[in-house]
Amino acid sequence: MAVALVSGGVAYTVEERERDARDRPVATQTPTQTATPSRTATAVAARRVEVDTILLRRAQAVQTGNEALFLTDVDPANKKLIAAQKVLFANLVEIGFQEIGYSQAEERFNAAVMKAHGRTTYLVRVLMRYQIPQVDVAPVTTELGYTFINRAGRWVLTDDDDLDTDLGPGAHQEAWDLGRIEVLRGPRVLVAVEKGDTKRGRAIVTEATEGLAEVSSYWPRKWRGSVFVIALDESEVRDARFADEDIESAASAGSTFSSLPGADTADGTVAGAYIVINPNERDRVDEILLSHEITHVATADLGGYEPLWLAEGAAEYVSWRGIEAISGPGEVGKWEQEVIDDAMPTLSALPTDAGFYQNSADVYGVSWLAVRYLVQRIGLDHVEELYEDLAMHGTDQASRDRILLSRSGLTEATLWTSLQSYRPQR
Known part of the structure; x- marks a missing residue:
């Protein structure tokens, strides 16, 4: 009985709907109206396009060695940032990237930053994707945090470290981020030292070359990669943390990532590694120490x-x-x-x-x-x-x-x- 009643109810409803459709007047079709984007959404989209254009200009400036283009979109009122960006540009050109690019990841919010820079503040996590020739076998990625403001109707970069504490380990702590550097090269070796520290840099190139030969001789994997050794007077470089008095750890091999942790996988995709020397140990770097670290580099991508x-x-x-x-x-x-x-x-x-x-x-x-x-x-x-x-x-x-x-x-x-x-x- 219950099934019959329910079935009958369904049949009745269908019949009623069909009869109503026959009796209903035919409506005149009108064009579908598209919702107009809000003023805020339009402004956000325009901002994203303009910031993307700024990031593209910065990459082009490095590739062409054009300092003026690199500084075009830096806040002219921030003299300290302009000076720091000149050093950064010189370092990037010194490295000589085979590939470099910047892209916006996600917007961030920080009340203190907003208060410091005003209501137009745009704080965004930026991915820097680059490849050092003969060092990185494929492009790798690191993080930055950029603060933009709208000044007289134009977006400009006004800070580049507001997000540092919220980024991953080593972000904005690459060799080129930490003061003026000098780069010395060997056949399969790249060494970064303080500007003017040429003698030390050449010595490390020699020791690293010998260390490479030891790894080739004593570890069976046929690895033909190159080594990037960073020997700066800095206790924090990349993901290496050397306390000023720490003499126990002489060096560290820190991973590079083709895909950062948390992007595609929790652990990320390791592409290789760079070697960072404890600043207190720079005068004692030898092929024995470097052969240990180079073994880590030679196995990093496994x-x-x-x-x-x-x-x-x-x-x-x-x-x-x-x-x-x-x-x-x-x-x-x-x-x-x-x-x-x-x-x-x-x-x-x-x-x-x-x-x-x-x-x-x-x-x-x-x-x-x-x-x-x-x-x-x-x-x-x-x-x-x-x-x-x-x-x-x-x-x-x-x-x-x-x-x-x-x-x-x-x-x-x-x-x-x-x-x-x-x-x-x-």
Whole structure:
């Protein structure tokens, strides 16, 4: 009964609708009216076009070496910014980009910035996409924060650091952002130093060239890339943070991204890495230090999922092969025994990624020992293949153990057990 009533109701409704349609007068068709954009929407669209044009001019100015064009859209009332932009322009030309471009990402709001610059303030995150020839194998991206204001009906850049604290690590801290630089070049080496620090720059080019040769000799991956070494009197460069009194960390290899973290994926897409030297260590840079960092650069584009004990252990393996070539096997054997006697007892497992660089134990030594053990067990070529597999696919502990087990017959736990009873042959 219920089904019949409902069905009948539906039928009745359809019949009523059809009868109403027959009886209804035919309406005269009129053109569809399009909503007129609001005045605000029109102004926003016009602003975006004008700012895009400004960004395009800035890129063209760098590519053509036209300083006047680069400064055309800088707020003429901001003399400090004009001076800083002249330095920036000179640095960008000095680098000699193969490709450079700027694009608007998203608008940002900051009440303090709005108060400082007035009601026309436009604060926007900007993506700088560039490629340094023979260094970047593909274009990479970094972030900037630009503040524009409308002055007499024209948009101008009035600040370039209002967003710095809201951007990702290292944003607006590239070598060219930090004062006047000088660039020195070798066949596969680019070195940035303070303007006038030519002697130091040439010395680092020499050491980096030797470090490159060591990586080519002692690490099997056929990497033919080039190295960008940044040696400035700055404690914060890119994503490297060196406290003024910090002498423990001599250098850092920081990733470059073809796609920034959070854009397409949470981790981003790593394209390579640049080396940053601790300003307190610039006079002690040698091929041993640089061969360690260059190993990181040579493996940077593999994915970055390898455990830190493997990443740092491989870099230490290469640099200590260099030491062995200079000093003989005795020096290496001495440190190996020190790691076994002094460092191993302070740990209960392989060093974990969490807190690796804050660990007071000799995690670098233990990582090196683990790689040396694997080289003896399966051979260097297979260790390199293991590294590539883990770097690309070792996204969690289960994947790491699966890959390690399939390629070496060990898990991280059994590798640690093996290290505890390891007695190297002399």
